[in-house]
Amino acid sequence: MEDxxxxxxxxxxxxxxxxxxxRWSQWQLLDSILPTxxxxxxxxxxxxxxxxxxxxxEDLKMFVIHILENTGSLLLPFVxxxxxxxxxxxxxxxxxxxxAILTNEVGRKASMSQGSALMRVAASVxxxxxxLKTMRSEALVKADVSFHHAPVFGLIxxxxxxxxxxxxRAYMFVTMRDVISAATRLNLVGPLxxxxxxxxxxxxxxxxxxxxxxxxxxxxxxxxxLLDIVQGCHGYLFSRLFCS
Numbered sequence: 001m002e003d004x005x006x007x008x009x010x011x012x013x014x015x016x017x018x019x020x021x022x023r024w025s026q027w028q029l030l031d032s033i034l035p036t037x038x039x040x041x042x043x044x045x046x047x048x049x050x051x052x053x054x055x056x057x058e059d060l061k062m063f064v065i066h067i068l069e070n071t072g073s074l075l076l077p078f079v080x081x082x083x084x085x086x087x088x089x090x091x092x093x094x095x096x097x098x099x100a101i102l103t104n105e106v107g108r109k110a111s112m113s114q115g116s117a118l119m120r121v122a123a124s125v126x127x128x129x130x131x132l133k134t135m136r137s138e139a140l141v142k143a144d145v146s147f148h149h150a151p152v153f154g155l156i157x158x159x160x161x162x163x164x165x166x167x168x169r170a171y172m173f174v175t176m177r178d179v180i181s182a183a184t185r186l187n188l189v190g191p192l193x194x195x196x197x198x199x200x201x202x203x204x205x206x207x208x209x210x211x212x213x214x215x216x217x218x219x220x221x222x223x224x225x226l227l228d229i230v231q232g233c234h235g236y237l238f239s240r241l242f243c244s
Contacts, residue, residue, distance in 0.1 A: 022161050025126055029160060030170055032177065034125075037117040041110045042182035042242040043067050043175070044231030049186055051230060060188050061197060064179050066224045068205050071175045072212030074101070076168050077220040079154040080213070083167040086158030088135045092144060094151040097217060102148070104232045110244035115149035122156045129159050165213060172209045176201060182242060 028034060045063060048054045054063050078094050102108040123133040135155075139145035150171070157167040176198060184194045222228060234244050 021128075025128075026157075026160050026162060028125070029122075029156065030174065032181075034121060035117070036121055037114055039178060039181055040242060041114065041178065041244045042186070042234075043110075043179050044107075044227055044234060044244070045179060045182050045188075046186060046240055046242050047234040047237060048227075048230045049188065050237055051233070053230065054188065057189060057193065057197070060183055061201065063227075064176060064183075064197070064201055065204055065208075066227055067179050068172060068176060068201070068208050070222060070224045070227055071172060072208045073221050073223040075150040075220070076171065076209075076212045077215045077217045078148075078150040079157075079168055079171045080164055080215065081217050082151040082154030083158040083162065083164045086155045088138065091135065091151055091155050092139070094217065095145050095148050098148045098151060099146050101220065104228045106234045106244045107228065107231050108148075111148045111150070112146045113243070115147040115152040118149065118156065119147050119152050126156075126160070131159060132156065168213050169206070169209050172205050176205055185241065 032039075044067075045054065045060075048063060054060055078098055082090055082094055098111070099108065102111060119132070119136050123136045126132055139147070153171055153174075154167055157170065162170065180189075180194045180198050183189050183197075184191060189197060231244060234240065234242075
């Protein structure tokens with residue numbers, strides 16, 4: 001929490017009123033109550049459960065770790081690039097590249113759905129940053145941006161004053177939170193067990209964040225291709241709770 005508080009001010013001076021208000025916006029962005037649709041997706045966990053790849057708490061822990069590894073290697077470079085250059089031109093460039101990289105149809109649609117929802121919510125909520133609404137409106141008119149989640153998240157964090165390292169850790173945290181939340185609704189773990197699991201995985205998430213942090217998009221890669229394959233099977237499930 002201290003890192004987030006200091007994300008927009010490293011001078012050591014007492015924060016101004018505008019800085020303090022900015023922190024509230026930063027906290028709100030990471031709040032699970034923000035209606036971005038993240039809880040409609042299981043990151044392939046539902047398909048993995050039905051395929052009997054995840055049947056125990058130990059399986060679940062390994063699944064979460066692999067998801068974080070994949071997120072770090074494939075998506076953190078896009079988060080980093082958009083955070084350090086939060087403008088419409090960079091968003092378009094990164095969005096087109098990521099759309100080509102995500103060959104898994106289910107994962108690509110989930111990324112577009114979550115990113116579009118996040119951009120819409122941010123443009124509506126953070127009215128103190130009119131550039132968000134302008135960028136979204138122009139992109140919708142041109143119809144040349146798919147609003148993939150990773151670059152949109154980085155862009156919004158960048159304009160909200162997060163530094164690049166905090167943004168990348170925040171993206172890993174949001175991913176971990178959403179996967180474990182999906183596990184709770186799939187009855188793989190109870191609420192208390194989910195909290196314990198999240199705390200247990202946190203040091204690993206920090207190590208993975210550090211491992212994949214501050215890399216260029218030319219280094220983006222898949223490290224756990226099996227997860228991509230499993231998530232791609234989601235559309236073939238006879239009954240399902242999640243969109244992906």
